[in-house]
Amino acid sequence: MCTTIGSLRARLHEHPLASDAALGAVLAGAAVPYAYAASLLGGPAPPREPDALSLTLIVTGCLSPVLRRSRPFLALTLVCLAQVTLAATGQSASLLWLAALVLVYSIAAHRGLAVSLGAPALALTAHLASAVPSDRLGDVRTHLLTTVLTVTVWITGRSVRLRRAYQAELRDRDRRMERAREADRRAARAEERSRIARELHDVVAHHVSVMTVQAAAARRVLAADPDRAGEALSAIENLGRTAMAEMRDIVGVLRTDTAPAERTPQPGVEEIPALVDQMREAGLHTQLWIEGERGRLSPGVDLAAYRLVQEALTNSLRHAGPQARAWVTVRHGPGELAVQVEDDGRGPEAGDPDAEPAGHGLVGIRERVALYGGLLRIGPRPGGGFEVNARFPLKETR
Template identity: 40%
Template sequence: MKWRHLLSSAASRNRFPRPLDWLIAMVVGTFAVTEELTGGSDLPERPILALWVAGGVAAAVLVLVRRRWPLTTMTIYWCASLVIFLYDGYPAAWQWYVQLIFFFTVCAEVPLRSPRGVLGVALTALFLHGMAISVPVTSNAEYAIGIVMAAIAGGAGLAVRRYQQFANAADERSELLAARSELLAREAVAEERTRLARELHDIVAHSVSVMVMQAGGVRLMLRPDQVKERETLAVIEETGRGAVEELRRMLGLLRGPEVDGLTPQPGLARLDDLVEQVRGAGLTVKVDIEGDPAPLPAGLDLSAYRIIQEALTNTLKHAGSTDATIKISYRPTELRLTITDAGPRGPAPLGLPARPGGHGLIGMRERAALFKGTLTTGPRPGGGYTVQAALPLTPR
């Protein structure tokens, strides 16, 4: 999947040296070179000092790239240290600290129960034993200190690995939730558009039927010698009837079993019925008309009614028994709807149930977009919520 590819790419990029890796490598290199040049604590004189200084610098380079090749860099460092132990080289303190850094990295990057994790533990144990052989151990306490230091480094690495696993799992869940939300939103939009098509069908079919009847009426009024005009009107009637029949077939694909095709589609003329219904559910509604009401296209009239209905339904669902205001502004070029509420003022009643298949804001946005309008929603500064729709009017 796409999100898995992105996560794996991000993980690969994170394995390249980061600023913190550069800082750790510089500290390791500085500490190693300083200890070798100054003699450190009880360090014998080196036969070839430059070789030990170069070894400290090489160890710093391995530390720099350790996260990209955790076990490889650890193995290279361990083999070089083994040569020192075999040839009676007196190990310095910086060598043990560098081994602990590699052990921490292996535990952080590699599963501890895997063969590579077991090898990392074994190499660290052998490294500690090699240092004990090269430097005479006076008491078991020194062994115990070394074991405790290794346990702390390994435990810290395991904690980092566990945190990374939790972080990756959280990222994956976020990606899945985002993908699921996007899919649900698309399904909701598709469902709302299907509902819009069902509701607008009757309006279109009625308009075409009226055109067909008017054409038939004009055809019957023609004189007998107007043959060409009669034929033209007959073609219009036949085409119109065919269009109505095709619309009915199309609706058969869209209409669900719960839809009654005989129910008339509402408009703003039936707004009073809607207001009385929501008042009975506990909502106090005030209607304010601005401008002179004008006849609206049937589809726009239906969408305006549905937007108000959905806004009031959402108010009942989320604010309960409260005050709401509907403002309908008739303007020369647009119809503006503003539905506001005062917010919750007590326990929410059962209210009006949401219409089957409704999706709240998605449905209102789809209806506004159908007529190239806009929908603005959001909380009010003093409390409550506002829904405002601007639906352009087509000049007639």
């Protein structure tokens, strides 16, 4: 039933002219018998029985809501003229007053304040003009009731217009905020990619520097000690393969920072214990578990795992609370490196000036993990607190 009503409303919104025509047809269909009934049961001074002209005016006026969206003031003017004409000829205006109320509402709901104020004024003027031929100017109760109904309908229409304007403003603001958030996310991704590119550039530069040293050593001992020269060439080959793998991973990441990079190796999984000690000194109760036998990690994955733990523990330190605890688990498995950081804190609170609404740190973690084809889960823990869980696939270097 609710689905049927919803689909009906959707069709009416898609075809407003059809709904307006249906409303006008209903009014016209009810107005004709009402005019005859008024002439028969109209009290001590009943109106005359409707003739062809009066029926034409009644039907035309009741069909005027068809124009309530495109020409509402013209339709209201036609209704008011029909009312005055029927009153002047002693005929019943039937349901033209109801059509006038519909048009007053439409003008109030779809036109500006200055224009809409003329609608109730025109409707009430037509009502008073219709009362003159029938000597009903002294019928205070009828005039008061008509005035109350007209003003109420006008206020309802204005309220609908204001609510629509408010909702449109909210939707527009949401769109602007979404565009701003998207621009912020793009800027954060670009900044993080630039940082990743710089770090990986340092790793590749380190490999190239070592390869240069090995090549020079191999050249010097090539004639005197061929075995040592072969070992140096094998090391160069392995370093070259590793550097090429890193360069393939970084394809598509543009570096915008042209500042010279340091030629020192970046931190990795082996530096995580020192990082945990730093967090303990900073006040975060942190425990570390390293499981499995550490295999050979590419420098990029090694660095990404370290940065992930660093970012997650930094967030725990900032947002988890003074009594919170954190657990770091580094699990070396066959073909996979799993890194998990958990805490039991309260998380960032509303109004926290240190909170990052756009989640730049989390954006950076996602970028790092996605760069190496890993899987990432970030969110609340079932028992409370927060969790960052990542799995990196390990590629064999030969």
